[in-house]
Amino acid sequence: MKAPATASWRAPLKFRMPTTENLVPIRLDIEVDGQRYKDSFTWNPYDPDSEVVMFAKRTVKDLKLAPSFIPQIVQSIQSQLADFRSYEGQDMYAGDKIVPIKLDLRVNHTVIRDQFLWDLNNFESDPEEFARTLCEDLGIEDPEVGPAIAFAIREQLYEIAIQNVNAARENRISKKGRRGAEYFPPSKAGSAALDLMKLFSFRSSVVRKRKEWDYYKPAVDLLSNEDLYALEAKEEWLRNA
Amino acid sequence: MENNTRHDPNPDFTRPEEPELDLYTIPSHSSWFSWNDIHETERLALKEFFEGTSISRTPKIYKEYRDFIINKYREDPSHRLNFTEIRKCLVGDVTLLRKVFCFLENWGLINFVAPPRPREGSQNDIKVRVEDGAPNGVRVVADPSSLRPLSAPVVKEKSSDSGFGEGGVKLPPLASYSDVFGDLKRLRCGNCGDKCDSEYYEYYKDNFIVCVKCFKSGNYGENKSVDDFKLKDCSGNTVTTGAVWTEEETLLLLESVLRHGDNWDLVARDVQTKSKLDCITKLVELPFGGSLIDSINGRATSSGPTTNLNGAKPVPVPSSEHQENIRNEDQGQNLGHGITNENEQNGDSENQEPPLKKKRTAPAPDADSSLMKQVALISTMVGPQITAAAAEAAVTVLSDEMVDDDEDSEMKERSSPSETQEMSPEKNDVPLPLRIRAAVATGLGAAAAHSKLLADQEEREIEHLVATIIEAQFKKLHSKIKHCEEAEQLMEKEYAAIEEIKEYILEERLNILQRTYGAGIPKSREQGAVQSQTGA
Numbered sequence: 001m002k003a004p005a006t007a008s009w010r011a012p013l014k015f016r017m018p019t020t021e022n023l024v025p026i027r028l029d030i031e032v033d034g035q036r037y038k039d040s041f042t043w044n045p046y047d048p049d050s051e052v053v054m055f056a057k058r059t060v061k062d063l064k065l066a067p068s069f070i071p072q073i074v075q076s077i078q079s080q081l082a083d084f085r086s087y088e089g090q091d092m093y094a095g096d097k098i099v100p101i102k103l104d105l106r107v108n109h110t111v112i113r114d115q116f117l118w119d120l121n122n123f124e125s126d127p128e129e130f131a132r133t134l135c136e137d138l139g140i141e142d143p144e145v146g147p148a149i150a151f152a153i154r155e156q157l158y159e160i161a162i163q164n165v166n167a168a169r170e171n172r173i174s175k176k177g178r179r180g181a182e183y184f185p186p187s188k189a190g191s192a193a194l195d196l197m198k199l200f201s202f203r204s205s206v207v208r209k210r211k212e213w214d215y216y217k218p219a220v221d222l223l224s225n226e227d228l229y230a231l232e233a234k235e236e237w238l239r240n241a
Numbered sequence: 242m243e244n245n246t247r248h249d250p251n252p253d254f255t256r257p258e259e260p261e262l263d264l265y266t267i268p269s270h271s272s273w274f275s276w277n278d279i280h281e282t283e284r285l286a287l288k289e290f291f292e293g294t295s296i297s298r299t300p301k302i303y304k305e306y307r308d309f310i311i312n313k314y315r316e317d318p319s320h321r322l323n324f325t326e327i328r329k330c331l332v333g334d335v336t337l338l339r340k341v342f343c344f345l346e347n348w349g350l351i352n353f354v355a356p357p358r359p360r361e362g363s364q365n366d367i368k369v370r371v372e373d374g375a376p377n378g379v380r381v382v383a384d385p386s387s388l389r390p391l392s393a394p395v396v397k398e399k400s401s402d403s404g405f406g407e408g409g410v411k412l413p414p415l416a417s418y419s420d421v422f423g424d425l426k427r428l429r430c431g432n433c434g435d436k437c438d439s440e441y442y443e444y445y446k447d448n449f450i451v452c453v454k455c456f457k458s459g460n461y462g463e464n465k466s467v468d469d470f471k472l473k474d475c476s477g478n479t480v481t482t483g484a485v486w487t488e489e490e491t492l493l494l495l496e497s498v499l500r501h502g503d504n505w506d507l508v509a510r511d512v513q514t515k516s517k518l519d520c521i522t523k524l525v526e527l528p529f530g531g532s533l534i535d536s537i538n539g540r541a542t543s544s545g546p547t548t549n550l551n552g553a554k555p556v557p558v559p560s561s562e563h564q565e566n567i568r569n570e571d572q573g574q575n576l577g578h579g580i581t582n583e584n585e586q587n588g589d590s591e592n593q594e595p596p597l598k599k600k601r602t603a604p605a606p607d608a609d610s611s612l613m614k615q616v617a618l619i620s621t622m623v624g625p626q627i628t629a630a631a632a633e634a635a636v637t638v639l640s641d642e643m644v645d646d647d648e649d650s651e652m653k654e655r656s657s658p659s660e661t662q663e664m665s666p667e668k669n670d671v672p673l674p675l676r677i678r679a680a681v682a683t684g685l686g687a688a689a690a691h692s693k694l695l696a697d698q699e700e701r702e703i704e705h706l707v708a709t710i711i712e713a714q715f716k717k718l719h720s721k722i723k724h725c726e727e728a729e730q731l732m733e734k735e736y737a738a739i740e741e742i743k744e745y746i747l748e749e750r751l752n753i754l755q756r757t758y759g760a761g762i763p764k765s766r767e768q769g770a771v772q773s774q775t776g777a
Contacts, residue, residue, distance in 0.1 A: 119334030137325035216329040
């Protein structure tokens with residue numbers, strides 16, 4: 001599954017994760033008999049389905065969960081994989097597409113907020129590598145933060161890719177019967193895309209104004225135990241409400 | 242931006258409009274860098290900016306990214322700039338920005354004098370991996386042939402080698418060493434000390450070897466489990482290393498060679514126990530093997546004396562040389578025989594030096610035998626027809642020479658330019674010195690003929706190339722002329738069009754003037770007003 005080196009802007013791309021590795025973000029949140037299991041990870045859609053069962057069994061064993069979790073986990077992963085596969089083979093978008101990615105997540109004691117631009121045509125992109133650099137540069141010690149950031153990026157990219165597929169389909173239907181409607185203007189192919197003409201026009205500079213720097217700067221907070229407790233209680237309350 | 246305080250990194254690229262220059266250190270391999278230009282290195286490493294695939298990736302944007310990142314670093318060179326710091330200031334795909342950043346960092350354009358990343362320091366603990374066992378290129382094989390006794394030092398070295406294997410750091414044997422002496426190595430069982438000829442077990446961790454006998458009886462030493470041993474079969478390697486030949490096999494080989502000639506498939510089938518390559522190796526190895534092949538092939542007409550001399554003087558050549566010969570023969574069929582002869586000769590005098598490199602020049606022909614070989618070698622280098630022609634001419638010259646024997650000395654000088662000397666088998670009654678001289682002359686003549694042929698070929702080649710060049714030049718000129726003609730036509734057309742316009746304008750002007758005069762004062766007054774307006 002080698003990514004194409006340079007995406008030609010004319011031909012519409014077939015659906016896939018717009019990253020080097022075509023990995024599906026999988027999120028699990030399962031509750032059985034008062035026991036709750038939350039997890040997120042990436043999955044290679046080309047792996048055989050038997051792996052899912054193996055994975056579920058092993059996870060349940062490792063985490064000492066009740067055996068009734070196994071079918072739930074398998075079912076959840078498989079339905080998410082099926083979702084992903086249902087988009088495969090469909091046109092995604094054509095033309096330039098740079099989207100803002102916003103991060104706002106908490107992993108254990110670390111809260112991180114960040115935003116940056118991501119080029120959906122750049123199949124050299126690697127969320128995991130990006131997250132690793134970010135943690136290294138910011139001196140984040142918690143080893144769970146990096147994977148969580150990478151996962152959050154993947155989830156958003158996946159979301160945008162799905163939006164694009166839908167937009168491309170609508171576009172095709174509305175232009176049915178008209179030939180030569182190959183190019184979808186970015187504004188129609190997804191609301192999140194930026195106006196590239198404005199950002200990269202010949203006159204404007206790609207260097208941001210100083211006052212904007214803080215918006216695009218990652219902000220990291222370390223929560224104390226009390227904060228964490230309060231936050232978790234609040235989340236719990238919100239969930240139950 | 243705040244770029245007005247930027248300075249040039251390199252004294253070579255000083256910018257005259259900046260009076261004060263700060264010196265920045267960049268590595269010498271990055272001296273291609275220039276603020277005003279984008280270098281080929283950058284174009285190659287960051288192709289996406291120069292392919293024009295997107296408006297977000299243009300050379301201009303690249304230059305902005307680059308300049309900003311470098312400037313940012315130079316605000317405080319002692320501070321290590323990281324990607325997250327510059328990312329917030331630049332508009333663009335983070336993956337792409339990261340690529341640019343890494344590129345600049347790798348070339349030392351940024352972070353060159355900054356302290357290394359703290360984490361790198363702690364991770365870079367010195368870890369040296371000592372590789373055990375022989376490297377991939379080395380194959381440990383059994384003693385190939387019992388023809389020649391192994392020299393004592395080599396065996397000693399080998400045994401001591403496996404002796405201290407468990408102890409200190411052991412360097413893997415050099416690949417070249419085993420290339421040269423590979424077949425002189427004798428594998429010995431680490432347990433009972435016996436030779437391991439066909440099969441043995443090798444211990445994974447080092448070169449410890451156990452013979453099949455000891456392995457089966459469980460004597461493979463302490464601290465080692467059965468699983469750590471790997472069965473090695475060296476009988477499979479015999480293709481390259483040769484094998485032990487029994488008397489019967491040798492006899493079979495000779496018989497079948499006499500019967501089938503150089504049809505090695507048939508020979509190998511007759512011998513049964515040995516492969517095709519083994520048979521060839523063995524035959525060449527035999528003292529008279531080369532001559533046997535020659536007589537079978539009937540290849541070189543002048544190899545008669547060589548055969549005799551070879552046969553008369555058996556050459557005890559070590560097996561390694563012969564394998565080398567075989568390889569050479571495989572590689573270059575055209576020179577095969579010649580090299581075989583030559584290497585035999587080398588092996589004669591210099592047993593200690595395996596002929597890894599082919600020597601095209603043999604030692605000075607001091608003895609009759611080597612002289613003859615020399616001649617045979619030279620004459621086999623050219624085709625049979627040439628040698629035959631040389632032989633024919635040689636016969637006539639020789640008969641002339643027989644008539645007046647006293648001109649012998651002059652003959653020698655005369656004969657070499659005439660390219661015609663040979664000693665033919667039917668002239669066996671000719672005295673030996675004459676035979677030798679004639680043979681030498683044949684060799685020289687054949688060589689001369691050969692070189693003439695080569696020269697001719699070279700000349701033809703050159704002619705051909707020159708012709709190609711001329712043709713190409715002609716084509717170039719032709720297309721240039723065509724281009725010029727086209728341009729001229731265009732110019733003419735344009736000229737005609739301009740002329741037309743000129744005429745039209747003139748007419749128009751006349752028209753206007755006429756109308757102005759025809760209309761009288763009001764128009765002219767208006768025109769005057771306009772003129773005065775523009776004048777004011």
